[in-house]
Amino acid sequence: MFWGEKPYHSLDYEMKQRFGEKVYRLSLNGGMTCPNRDGTAGTGGCIFCSAGGSGDFAAPAVLPISEQLRMQKELIAKKRPVHKYIAYFQAYTNTYAPVEYLERIFLEAISDPEVVALSIATRPDCLGDEVLALLHRLNRIKPVWVELGLQTIHEDTARFIRRGYPLSCFAAAVTQLRAIGIEVIVHVILGLPGEDRDAMLQTCNYLNTCDIQGIKLQLLHILKHTDLATYYTETGFPVMTQEAYITLLIDCMEQLSPKIVIHRLTGDGPGALLIAPLWSQSKRAVLNSLHAELKRRGTWQGRLFTSVHYDTQR
Ligand code: SF4
Numbered sequence: 204m205f206w207g208e209k210p211y212h213s214l215d216y217e218m219k220q221r222f223g224e225k226v227y228r229l230s231l232n233g234g235m236t237c238p239n240r241d242g243t244a245g246t247g248g249c250i251f252c253s254a255g256g257s258g259d260f261a262a263p264a265v266l267p268i269s270e271q272l273r274m275q276k277e278l279i280a281k282k283r284p285v286h287k288y289i290a291y292f293q294a295y296t297n298t299y300a301p302v303e304y305l306e307r308i309f310l311e312a313i314s315d316p317e318v319v320a321l322s323i324a325t326r327p328d329c330l331g332d333e334v335l336a337l338l339h340r341l342n343r344i345k346p347v348w349v350e351l352g353l354q355t356i357h358e359d360t361a362r363f364i365r366r367g368y369p370l371s372c373f374a375a376a377v378t379q380l381r382a383i384g385i386e387v388i389v390h391v392i393l394g395l396p397g398e399d400r401d402a403m404l405q406t407c408n409y410l411n412t413c414d415i416q417g418i419k420l421q422l423l424h425i426l427k428h429t430d431l432a433t434y435y436t437e438t439g440f441p442v443m444t445q446e447a448y449i450t451l452l453i454d455c456m457e458q459l460s461p462k463i464v465i466h467r468l469t470g471d472g473p474g475a476l477l478i479a480p481l482w483s484q485s486k487r488a489v490l491n492s493l494h495a496e497l498k499r500r501g502t503w504q505g506r507l508f509t510s511v512h513y514d515t516q517r
């Protein structure tokens with residue numbers, strides 16, 4: 204299996220295969236909140252989540268979706284010529300609203316002729332029957348992806364970060380989404396307090412056994428005004444060095460099934476909010492180091508990882 208010039212199944216490669224060219228994400232804000240903040244599942248939110256609901260780069264929620272799309276396109280067009288986009292509802296929980304409202308904003312997004320797919324970040328406990336029926340209808344118009352913030356499979360870590368749902372809830376949601384043909388992308392955080400390399404690789408290995416299509420691997424960011432920031436100040440728990448992160452990333456990439464598209468290998472901590480690790484601010488430097496390490500190991504230019512441990516039953 205070859206993935207263009209990179210030795211892993213990147214989103215860039217996948218999009219060029221499907222749509223014939225580079226496709227960019229437009230981060231949108233549907234103005235929703237989250238049951239983990241409003242008291243339905245919890246009140247404090249996930250321990251790491253910023254006031255922006257992990258959507259700090261999304262457009263302002265007060266603007267109509269068509270205007271958000273226009274603004275986001277303009278920002279990208281200044282840097283490069285782009286013709287195809289993914290409408291990405293990023294901030295908070297994007298299925299946590301009346302289904303009529305969801306239908307209106309999602310239809311507005313996919314009615315843009317340059318939008319080739321709709322990606323919706325949400326929680327697995329916010330996918331009721333009406334929402335699933337809506338996603339099913341929309342998926343017949345344009346491809347719909349659902350992004351689930353799992354972060355870890357380990358229940359003790361999930362309790363610590365106040366995720367607010369058990370692993371069984373995630374597994375059930377994946378089954379329901381796949382039954383209606385929706386692609387599932389899973390968010391995993393690397394470097395959560397209390398998790399060592401083995402624990403993180405167990406999460407990757409578990410995901411190989413699920414019918415998921417994509418993964419976003421994200422370094423833990425400690426952001427200002429979060430409970431994680433308070434915990435960090437009080438305990439000074441160790442955050443990863445860039446070298447350790449690169450090594451761990453490669454271990455995770457080796458562990459993952461090559462069928463799973465890697466959407467993200469690092470994160471974009473908003474500069475004004477980021478407390479640690481500060482080296483992660485330069486996403487380009489992190490990716491350059493990763494690619495340099497892959498080249499040093501001889502894993503480049505169509506050469507596959509040499510020690511793939513993924514579940515071969517998939
Ligand atoms: S589920 Fe998402 S939006 Fe809600 S508190 Fe957790 S990270 Fe933030």
